[in-house]
Amino acid sequence: MNTKNNQKIKELIGQMTLEEKAGLCSGSDFWHTKAVERLGIPAIMMSDGPHGLRTQKGEADHLGLQDSIKAVCFPAACATASSFDVELSRKLGETLGNECNAEGVDILLGPAVNMKRSPLCGRNFEYYSEDPYLAGKLAASYINGVQSKGVGTSIKHFAANNQEYRRMSNSSNLSRRAFHEIYLPAFEEAVKQSQPKTVMCSYNKINGTFASENKELLTDILRRDWGFEGCVVTDWGAVNDRVPGLEAGTDIEMPGSGGINDAEIVAAVQNGTLDEAVLNQSVERILHLILDKEQQEGCVDWEEEHEKAVHYEEESAVLLENDGVLPLASERRTAYIGEFAVNPRYQGGGSSHINSWKVTSALEAAEKKGRKVVYEMGFPADKDEYNEEMAARAVAAAKEAETTVIFAGLPDVFESEGYDRAHMQLPQCQNRLIEEICAVQKHVVVVLHNGSPVECPWAEKVSAVLEMYLGGEGVGEAADALLWGEANPCGRLAETFPLRLEDTPSYLNFANDKYDVNYAEDIFIGYRYYDAKKMPVQWAFGHGHSYTSFAYGNLQTDKETVGEHETVTVTVDVTNTGSRTGKEVVQLYIKDETGAAVRPEKELKGFYKLELAPGETRQAVFELDARSFSWYSEKGADWYAASGVYRICIGRSSRDLVCEKEIQFVSERHLPFTVDMCTCLGDVLRHPVTARVFGEMMSQGSSERSEPSLMDSSDPMMQSMIDSMPLRNFKSFVHMPDAAVRGIIEKMNQALQAEK
Ligand code: BGC
Numbered sequence: 001m002n003t004k005n006n007q008k009i010k011e012l013i014g015q016m017t018l019e020e021k022a023g024l025c026s027g028s029d030f031w032h033t034k035a036v037e038r039l040g041i042p043a044i045m046m047s048d049g050p051h052g053l054r055t056q057k058g059e060a061d062h063l064g065l066q067d068s069i070k071a072v073c074f075p076a077a078c079a080t081a082s083s084f085d086v087e088l089s090r091k092l093g094e095t096l097g098n099e100c101n102a103e104g105v106d107i108l109l110g111p112a113v114n115m116k117r118s119p120l121c122g123r124n125f126e127y128y129s130e131d132p133y134l135a136g137k138l139a140a141s142y143i144n145g146v147q148s149k150g151v152g153t154s155i156k157h158f159a160a161n162n163q164e165y166r167r168m169s170n171s172s173n174l175s176r177r178a179f180h181e182i183y184l185p186a187f188e189e190a191v192k193q194s195q196p197k198t199v200m201c202s203y204n205k206i207n208g209t210f211a212s213e214n215k216e217l218l219t220d221i222l223r224r225d226w227g228f229e230g231c232v233v234t235d236w237g238a239v240n241d242r243v244p245g246l247e248a249g250t251d252i253e254m255p256g257s258g259g260i261n262d263a264e265i266v267a268a269v270q271n272g273t274l275d276e277a278v279l280n281q282s283v284e285r286i287l288h289l290i291l292d293k294e295q296q297e298g299c300v301d302w303e304e305e306h307e308k309a310v311h312y313e314e315e316s317a318v319l320l321e322n323d324g325v326l327p328l329a330s331e332r333r334t335a336y337i338g339e340f341a342v343n344p345r346y347q348g349g350g351s352s353h354i355n356s357w358k359v360t361s362a363l364e365a366a367e368k369k370g371r372k373v374v375y376e377m378g379f380p381a382d383k384d385e386y387n388e389e390m391a392a393r394a395v396a397a398a399k400e401a402e403t404t405v406i407f408a409g410l411p412d413v414f415e416s417e418g419y420d421r422a423h424m425q426l427p428q429c430q431n432r433l434i435e436e437i438c439a440v441q442k443h444v445v446v447v448l449h450n451g452s453p454v455e456c457p458w459a460e461k462v463s464a465v466l467e468m469y470l471g472g473e474g475v476g477e478a479a480d481a482l483l484w485g486e487a488n489p490c491g492r493l494a495e496t497f498p499l500r501l502e503d504t505p506s507y508l509n510f511a512n513d514k515y516d517v518n519y520a521e522d523i524f525i526g527y528r529y530y531d532a533k534k535m536p537v538q539w540a541f542g543h544g545h546s547y548t549s550f551a552y553g554n555l556q557t558d559k560e561t562v563g564e565h566e567t568v569t570v571t572v573d574v575t576n577t578g579s580r581t582g583k584e585v586v587q588l589y590i591k592d593e594t595g596a597a598v599r600p601e602k603e604l605k606g607f608y609k610l611e612l613a614p615g616e617t618r619q620a621v622f623e624l625d626a627r628s629f630s631w632y633s634e635k636g637a638d639w640y641a642a643s644g645v646y647r648i649c650i651g652r653s654s655r656d657l658v659c660e661k662e663i664q665f666v667s668e669r670h671l672p673f674t675v676d677m678c679t680c681l682g683d684v685l686r687h688p689v690t691a692r693v694f695g696e697m698m699s700q701g702s703s704e705r706s707e708p709s710l711m712d713s714s715d716p717m718m719q720s721m722i723d724s725m726p727l728r729n730f731k732s733f734v735h736m737p738d739a740a741v742r743g744i745i746e747k748m749n750q751a752l753q754a755e756k
Contacts, residue, residue: 009287012039013280021283022265025246027256030060030236033290034256044290046154046233046254047100050110050126050142051076051092051347051472052354055103062236062255063418064353071099072305072473073347073354077112077138078451079316079469081128081494082544084585085609086141088315093145093153095308100151101298107152107198107233107289109351111139113186114202116452116495117162117525118506120421125348125451125470129494130526131541132182133604136189143194150296152197152289155190157235159183159217160519161202164420165511168237171205174519179206180632180639181523184221191226197289198231201250203238204517210240218249231285236351243268251282302357310474314481315583318467319489319545320497325443325463327485327547328403333372335397336363337437338430339381340407344468345449346475350417356473362407362447365480374401382411384427391433399440405483406434409449420511424501426454434458447479453497456538467491485547490583490609492544492653496527499538505529527654528600542587542604542653548578548614552586552658555650561664562624564641568663570622572650576612583611586620587651590628593662594644597631602649624648629665636671643667670755675748677741681730682723689755690748697744 013021020036028034028043035043048054048062053071060066074080074092083089100108112123116130128135143153160172160183174183190196199222201211211217212234222228231251239245239253242261253261268274319326328334341363347354366373378394379386398404408430415421425431438444438461445464448454449471459465466482466489468475481487498504505521524532527541554573562568574584588606592599606622629641643666651657673687684690713719725733731741 003288003292005288005291009284009291012041012287013283015039016283018266018269018276019262021279022262023259024283024286025251025265025279026253026262030062030255031056033252033286041287041290044106044293045104046107046109047103047105048109048351049154050108050112050352051080052352052356053096053099053103053105053108054352054354055105062351064350068355069103070302070355070357071103072302072309073356073359074309075313075316075472075475076125076348076352076451076470077128078125078494079313079471079491081134081138082318082467082469082491083312083316083609084134084492084494084607085315086137088312089138090141090145091308092312093142094148095145095305097146097149097151098298099300099305100146101149101296102300103298105151106293107154108146109154109156109200111142111153111190112156113139113190114157114161115183115186115525117519118504118510119424119453119495119498119501120510121162121452122164122415122420123348123350123417125415126352126417128186130496131494131604132185133189134494134607135186137607139186139190140193143190143196147194147197149298150294152230152293154198154200154233155187155196156200157202158187158199158211158222158232159202160206161204161211163511163517164418166514168203169205170513170515170517171208172517172519173207175522176634177632178519178522182525187222188226191222191228195229198233198252199228200233200235201238203235210238210245212238212245212250213240213248215248223249231282231289243274246282247274247278251285306357306474309472310477310481313468313471313474313478314487316469316491317471317478317482317489318491318493318543319482320465320467320493320539320543321459321462322464322545325403325445326466326483328483330484331372333400333402334374335394335401335404336366336373336375336407337378337394337398337404337433338407339377339379340409340447340449341375341405343381344407344475344479345381345409345412345470346472347470348416348451349412352417359473359476361476362479362483363476365477369480369484371484378406378433379427379429381409382413384411384429386429386432391436394433395436395440398437398444401441403443403445404437404441405445405447406437407447407449408434410451410454415451421452424453424455424498426456431457434462438462445483447483449475453495453538455500456497459538467493488547488580488582489544490546490585492542492585492587493539494541496530496537496541497539498530499536503530503535503537524600528603531601531654537655540653540655542585542651543655544585544653546578546582546584548576548580548582550582550584550612550652551575551577552650555648555659555661557648557661557663561666563666564626564668567623567625570606570624570648571619572659573617573619574610574612575617576614579614581611581613583609584652585609587653588622589649589651589654589657590624591647591649592629592631592641593647594642596642596644597633599631602654604654626665626667633671640669640671641665641667673752675727675745675752677728677745678726680723681725681727684727684748689751693748693751694744697747
């Protein structure tokens, strides 16, 4: 790290007492680090995050129980992820960075990028996606936005924290491949592209070791492999054993332990069990965090910020179904049913809970615009309670109207930080009323307010479904603009909506054990699983409609063959074939056709959002590199793509691919390979080096032996037998002396070594 403060920081460390240094490694209270006044080291302040400021100036807590300042509540990540819009993510970051400056916040605690392993995770509303590529791109631009204002961020929760049940003690047990391929890349992308000032380590263990004590995670992967330069901060209370934590790479303990853990650090240095250099290194990083900050003026016009919240939500909501009923014609007599129309659920519970600046409901927004709307409550927004009289009035109003819009969603208690959802259903009172209204009204629109997928048993019966997610305080105005056609929906699902909970990949291994979470589905999460199993889903990853239509054509690559150190540019033309301006999210998926490894059927490796006027054509442009084709090899402890054919697929969604093109990838690398008696013949023959040596040795010896000509057989059964025959069996099969086989093995290993 090279900053103007290097020298000053070295001097400060020399002047600090052991106690001061240990003290700097934990908070003074819930939100501040400790100042060292005699040396002019100020405290810095942290605040949640991620979709608005939860800055507490009075009583403090990390569960969203006590009051915080008034601030604008922006759409939660479940919504903004659906924008598939990195520019929007950056703007949201800039907006929040500016607010932080106005409120004296130095570090904003976000973004939260954990993968949505199950729709049941109570905190999914704060997370982006089931896809690491999408989450990484959005997080990196959010961080760049915040940090462009001189404010730091804390990407969280590092890592494999994918459920709330016993999040503070359970162990996420997963393969190295799933870890690197699914659960780490969003962090990796953000660290490499935006260098967040801090990373927040999670509460849980990973394969038995607490994240806050995990040297492999916090030092080897994060710092050595990815080049992270900032500080690791614990999640609030995520310290298990402070001294090993410091040694593993955890710099700051939040919120602090009232000095108990600081004293442990001091004692460990004094009794020689902790090298003071380790402490000094953390102190150096923390001093950089504090002193390198370039303070900027922040000036907030809260009304303007509110308008931004509305706009971001308009760009994020997903039109899941539409038989043409939407947008509503302005003269249409419409019934609004469901308490969410007046009391929208727009944010989740827990540490991200904002004391919102102002909330406008969809009904208020409609009334302001003079729309022909009547309202009936139908069902409550905060519980599952069917009320005959209320329902009857709603059905009557629906029958009278030309169209009915039902504002449905999950009550607050159904999903929150701190616990997981018990099921994937909407409250039964809502499902029942939706069915009753469908029986009397042909044009039913359902508007959803939820942080994670819900089962929609009525999906085939309604005319339209508009997913608002937890859309922030502007959700009512955004819903109004989208329903009545003042805005054109352009969000796409950042997660699959399965048909039912039992279909989900982690169904058998989610929050059902007190100590362990076994990630048995491995790399197959979300669409990777549903695609591999060819399962029907309610709505696919990447799906979403618009009020206009788009056509694709002219898919091109700038080369047919791409080498390991090259990039390939992919372009495709998209035309707006409808009659209004709209945005399309062009998605690029890659299919590995080499057969070299177990891979998902396809994976998202690019997305590009385009705005097009009617009749307009523009090009979506993607750049792919070796990583785009690669998977994480445990053997090679690295990303790897085999040479061979890959298919580039352009899609409107993961289940609606519109054009595709083959490309040849050429790798100069081979996965580490050593041969022994148990190595199968097929593997020997597939590797160019061993195949050559083996061929040479066999032809030398063949005149002396009379074995059946195995290798030349074209019988499929024989071929398959050869392929999976270990050398030890091959030896007996061809009556070859043990020493001869061992000699061939040695030659092959020597040749493999020489190749390295
Ligand atoms: C949450 C973090 C949050 C912190 C501070 C913890 O409970 O997991 O996401 O930033 O509290 O409120």
